[in-house]
Amino acid sequence: MREGKLRELNDLFKAFTGDGHRIVGPKKRGDDVVFAELTSIAEYTTEYICTANSAKDFIFPRSEAILAFTYNAAGTEIVDLLADEYPPTVIIGARPCDARGMRSLDAVFGGEYDDDFYLKRRAATTIVAVSCTAADDACFCTCTGGRPDGIEGADILLTPLEDGGFYVETGSQKGEELLGRYENIFAPAPERAKRDAAIEKAYKDLRHDLTEAPDRIKLWLDNYQNYDSDKWPKIVARCLSCGACTFVCPTCHCFDILDEGKLGAGVRKKNWDACQFDHFTLHASGHNPRDRQPLRWRNRFTCKFKIYRDRWNLPGCVGCGRCIRVCPVGQDITEVMAEVAELGE
């Protein structure tokens, strides 16, 4: 790991744009701050704890055409829409929870099954995370193994310093190379104590009451006797199945493949889907193994706290709190965690 100091964020912005990178960062949109493409550093805002959407939107888009097809009496023609290259992109201002979530997505889309659309975009993307100096009531990264200054999944981590500069650390080979390439904009690192002091408040403000919950939850979920527990309807009674929690989640990855077009021509699309929708597991026969909302919530929760760990030893929830902030009925995953953890004692 290399360390240094960045005096001005604008220097990094200019270095990346000068190198032909597209910049994605936190930008105000109405009352929200969202990750969006930035055309100038003036659009970058620091007034956010956590953006409304997650950075996954730029690597795993909501909707993506994967092939085009035509068919007629002469035959069928299929054109693969995977591009040779995707634009080099920097996601700047990702929080450490978002960067950590990216590692979980990497495991889903690369390895056992390779999704070239994801992998090519991912390879073209650099993650410049910014440590949290504040937290809100919905944040709970420390209860899922994260930290406000965690570097997992980030190529570069910037920690804001009191003098307006940033403490710089590299988290990957890509980050090291960038630090070397843009050497002229980095100064030697100040004392590490200054960096640690910057995140102290966030660390104190974050919840620490559920740090043991993921292990207890896992124990309970591992016991198949609990699979059909009558606790679920009570614990998740409020949920309306709107799916909003899955769309903002940095580790939710479900998608559906649909053909769109007219007679004789069309495109095949990969669209985000959500395990909270009632038709998500609807079979062609009409049978639906998750025909009630508690069963769908059980699935989402099990994916987060058991399946991700069993399959990849990675977190399925990074504690970003987005699902809590977005839920229209106040269904709070930390309340579910606390209740299930108690059952797992």
Ligand code: SF4
């Ligand atoms: S956002 Fe809330 S209501 Fe909507 S699916 Fe998620 S938990 Fe249910």
Ligand code: SF4
């Ligand atoms: S489940 Fe909720 S808190 Fe956990 S990573 Fe997803 S959106 Fe964030």
